[in-house]
Ligand SMILES: NC(=O)C1=CN([C@@H]2O[C@H](COP(=O)(O)OP(=O)(O)OC[C@H]3O[C@@H](n4cnc5c(N)ncnc54)[C@H](O)[C@@H]3O)[C@@H](O)[C@H]2O)C=CC1
């Protein structure tokens with residue numbers, strides 16, 4: 080790959096995996112470009128009567144294995160390229176877990192914290208109005224991502240039902256339970272990562288009482304902290320967008336979650352916890368056995384990777400480690416459990432939600448957890464075996480596993496279906 084954009088760097092992983100498989104070059108060519116990206120501006124009325132417009136995108140990267148699937152992000156720095164890269168990752172994530180989906184993603188370039196609740200609702204409804212013909216239960220199925228949540232998914236599902244004149248809960252996942260959401264979707268991203276670490280703990284050299292540092296304290300980070308603490312791990316450092324806190328003896332996770340839900344920043348809770356406020360970057364190099372990036376992409380780079388002391392990195396965020404950092408971590412013996420496997424619990428329980436919506440019959444939490452566990456263990460073990468057998472990183476193994484499935488499906492469709500002439 081020639082350039083150094085986010086998508087170019089993501090495609091490096093595709094090329095690497097392709098080198099390990101006998102795959103038709105047409106397959107690789109197909110996976111290098113998004114199938115369709117739609118861009119629009121959403122125009123909404125603000126509470127004071129003024130008008131504002133926001134750039135928005137939805138990308139359907141590849142639908143060979145099923146309808147495209149992936150979250151919607153509301154973030155002031157979102158770009159079209161970020162959306163396409165996230166949709167590329169979704170394509171591989173769904174294939175790693177063997178879910179019957181392709182990959183998609185969407186975003187609005189907005190700081191949602193600057194909007195009132197009614198402005199946020201109008202923006203969410205405007206997104207669905209703009210993309211009503213892109214999304215659909217058999218075409219493209221959104222879900223929550225950074226700075227979006229169940230409430231927003233509920234508004235979006237409602238808007239879609241109003242537009243189509245039909246109740247269509249399966250068009251969006253991550254909805255409130257009262258609107259057809261699934262039990263267990265709230266902590267599914269963290270739980271999938273937690274099951275993966277627990278299953279591979281002895282191979283990873285992690286004791287039951289290992290220490291954990293978590294970057295990002297939203298849906299993925301908070302639930303990981305809770306699951307880890309309840310399994311006798313010690314959470315020693317956490318961060319949010321305002322800064323990080325560190326206490327070598329362990330933090331009180333439940334108090335931090337309660338504080339965050341009442342609108343406090345982590346650094347404002349440092350004193351209550353007997354913790355030090357540290358530089359956000361310093362969180363990456365604390366003496367923790369496990370480092371969990373759970374914020375945004377490109378956080379661990381060639382510039383800071385050598386300072387990491389953790390034995391294992393669990394990528395709950397999408398794309399937190401750059402290819403340059405991967406090399407350094409590998410040389411230092413740090414094992415990276417890659418995003419497309421580590422954070423796939425979220426989309427897996429989204430799949431369960433979609434299945435339940437379509438069958439109109441809902442499972443209890445025990446069933447959700449046992450189905451998730453089975454898939455994470457099955458695919459996690461398969462990826463681990465590929466890594467050992469081929470002597471490659473866990474990331475390369477996950478890409479090889481996914482690409483094998485994607486190539487089989489692309490070839491089954493027939494390559495003439497997408498190359499004219
Ligand atoms: N929510 C989900 O189901 C899934 C989320 N992910 C990924 O997990 C990551 C986090 O997503 P969510 O937890 O859903 O988002 P969220 O919106 O619930 O939380 C994001 C958190 O990151 C923090 N943050 C933002 N910038 C930061 C920075 N520079 N340093 C430290 N913290 C920072 C925010 O303060 C907030 O605590 C993203 O990469 C997302 O794509 C992946 C799979 C599924």
Ligand SMILES: O=C(O)CCC(=O)C(=O)O
Nearest residue numbers: 149150222224425426429
């Ligand atoms: O739950 C989903 O469908 C997608 C979640 C997502 O956007 C992700 O895994 O990055």
